[in-house]
Amino acid sequence: MDKKLAAALAGACILLAAAAPAQAAAAQGAGRADARFKAIYTQEWQWRLGQHLEDEEDDDNGVRPDLPRVDPATQRARLAYWQGVLKRLDGIAPASLSAAERVNYAVYRAQIAVFVADQRFREFEKPLNADSAFWSNLADGARKHFSKAAEYRDYLKQLADVPRYFGEETANMRAGLRRGFTPPKVTLSGRDASISSVTEAKTAQDTVFYTPFKQMPATIPAAEQAALRAAAAKVIGEAVQPAYGALLRFMREEYVPRAQEALAAESLPDGKAYYQAKIVEYTTTALSAVQIHQIGLDEMAKIRAEMGETIRQTGFAGELPAFLQFLRTDPRFYARTPEELMMRAAHIAKKFDAKAEQYFGYLPRRRFAITPVPADLAPFYTSGRGGPGVYLVNTYNLPARALYSLPALTLHESAPGHAFQMPVAMEQKGRPPFRRAYISAYGEGWALYAERLGSEMGIYETPYETFGMLSYQAWRAARLVVDTGIHAKGWTRAQAQAYLHDNTALSEHEIETEVDRYISWPGQALSYYLGEMAIFKARRKAEAALGAKFDIRHFHDTVLQLGSVPLPVLEARIDAFIAEGGKSPYPKQD
Template structure:
């Protein structure tokens, strides 16, 4: 999963809600019959209409975001208006855009714009769905929240000029207004039973303490940009800016966080709903089906997804049994899983040792990358630990442009046999590889360069885990078992997510299913289960997305035979950016029809 430091990368804190930037929300748009990424035909009047509409809306949409790629690199962004009037204006805007989009004759668009229109329609439908279900009234889940994302942005801001520092201080002064609006939205959600389940919020208020309980101003994450300032700013101005920042943090930021902390402890968490299932939310059945469409870009019923998961888990278990035979383990699968979770040979003693191993795996991929990919991204990524404040509730790792986060909390729960699969998923060729390629592809319109569809992005990252076997990056049977465990984990998510939200599964039942079918540690099973409970549908994107890519590759290999080129296939998939799965299928069909020639033939 992409990390949450920059909302425009994978999720946008749009309107204060945690909303995937471009996943499907309402009705799947049909893929163009034969989409092409480029067209030499002159633009038609219909092309001009579509481009004017999408460009204008995208420019407006960027003003609504809490974050964007440029500001995330340099400064904490402006805090958006998330109040009722702004929410109503966003709903009205996207309804108008969707109505205008419906008047465009897709058949008269250029091949390139047929693809663009399919992707854009997904984006608008998703944004509309979020507004109609008032997702902004639930701006948190077990995994992510608006205050944590803001603190992370502050902690990682890189300010370069006096003007940027001045703007940053103004943002600090605006935090009380922003938090008051968020709290008002959360109260509205609380009143109608639209909250994460109470059990998934346990202890999450502690993530506020680094701001409210910092012993020194230098320890407050919002002061981080002032610890070291550019030498181009005169010393007297540095001192003055530090004084202004200290005043803003103590007078505005800390009190706002204290008020939020009291609200969470006294009102929100105690009164949050106790039911786990999405069906018990307002208009719950329709809401969960919209979540399925959003995260998978498919309109599958929950029961069918549940069965796909059961079948996949059974197939993967058979492969796990073979690994047990390879290592001559005497016992059944539960005994083998217990051995993997408890034997100290599979863990390290220090956080740095885990970071070092992750870095080694990432560099090993670098040595093989040219054999499997024709076109490589320019952007590099850092490997850093998950911040201490959120690490107890965070996943094992996250990745995205510029960063691969490794969770070093509770080292016995971070087995080395899972680290190769995690690294391939979160760093390269997964999220920290795929997302920069999209951003660097100047043939795509901006709304495709800077957006993310979960089924595609998570499907690609999970595919990369499996690709590691082809690449020879699993060196022991245990590492291969770690990969299989991760595959089973994502397949099991289909079972667990639909089980919890539509079939009345309990938290303990979901945890036990993961415990019986994966080698995940108990700590990770607990945090992951809470994520699925609090974030309906998101867990469905991984396995279904990977399945689409694997099916497309198998189709191309069969059709092209000796002409099949794995580098060209991967380039074809990656140059799309992030697209709905039907658009991916159409692109691979075109790849086959063109004889297996990729988008960068001189790099094949």
């Protein structure tokens, strides 16, 4: 062996020998930090389960025998507990954790910070908005299908607990009412219909709560089925309907008449801080209302230019206002029956299936059903909503449900949007249970990105459908303007409605329900467009850095495999994707 080479090898060995203990020490340190962090989130998750704030991932019994406690003492205890968790988390340096736990830490700390903020602002004193409420969430649970007699018995116990639960929620709402912490009065008009649908039912069997008892599994003996049905009729008639009756009187006689008139979140107690906390929660950024408002205006100008080009492609001779009026009034763009709307949605979903393998390497195992929005929710519900196993299509008021927008809606709510993204995240193994939480900026950003992706996939077959997609993009960009306009700039309801009317093809019914949703749910509307912008920014960065190595399937798989995370975590993951050479996160699929 050459002496120089021998000397070099000897030197290298010395360096490796010196590095080995350092690497081992670093790994040992990360192991200790990981153990400390895991102990915190494992303990907190078990506490959370005990508080009935989450469900067990592998819960065989599909229903709890009681409802959560929401009284003020419980809420104060939750605040103190989560503040303690936050303090413990801040005692861990993220850099000391392993790579996987650094991601978990970023997700978990943001999650706990939101819990603390919600408790500090006493969000529990306002358990309703124009989109949903504690009583409608309870009714959603009644649409489950049970397979065992034990599940039915637990459900009966839960129904018996409704008076106690409603009493606590009502007491909280009274406390919010006293300090001016309510949704604006204008957004509550007609929202008691979902309460009166229960109170006005002629029999217990006519209520939504009796639904699981109408068709029961044959494995339950007939005599036991009869006993369970009789018990259900009794508890619904003696506990549930009276509780709904008391709630209806409270809403009509006390709450709605005294609800605050002002629209802005900044008009609420400690309003500026409250609205900024909502911005942080729903965008996972530190952007201000002023910055977001300007982003919305800038993006709207870009989309308006795209709209103009698409209008020219249709051959329409007029300008945008005339084109929007044409779209809103021409019967060719609207389904004649609910069945037609549902079938069109199903057709679009299957068009995606034909293209899926060209854009995604990993396809979720879980399929989804396409079903109409329940009649008691439909009048104030969004056009559609999707999630694991379901794509809900709103067939109420068909002249408000434009067919040219249906492709974008379907991509957003079904696949590759919510009914695709959520199952992919749920199918990832080895993650802490808190990672199942939905982060709006990521989830809604992905779903809006899915709408744009439809152009690349060839889903939009006519300029009208392309315009429908652009209208939806404008709708979400408009939310940046409208949400901040209402909650930080003193906009009126009429101003917000006019902005959507002038810049999107939404129907008047949709405009009214959407604006009321933004008014009563500060910050949530900001998630969509800012999330989409972050995903496109990451994609452009990866395309530029990887060049010919960029594979759209690998990029999409990487984004979806990560699951719901704050936007800075997504950005960091794509930086790692680039550093790794654009490889699939599922090596076996390469």
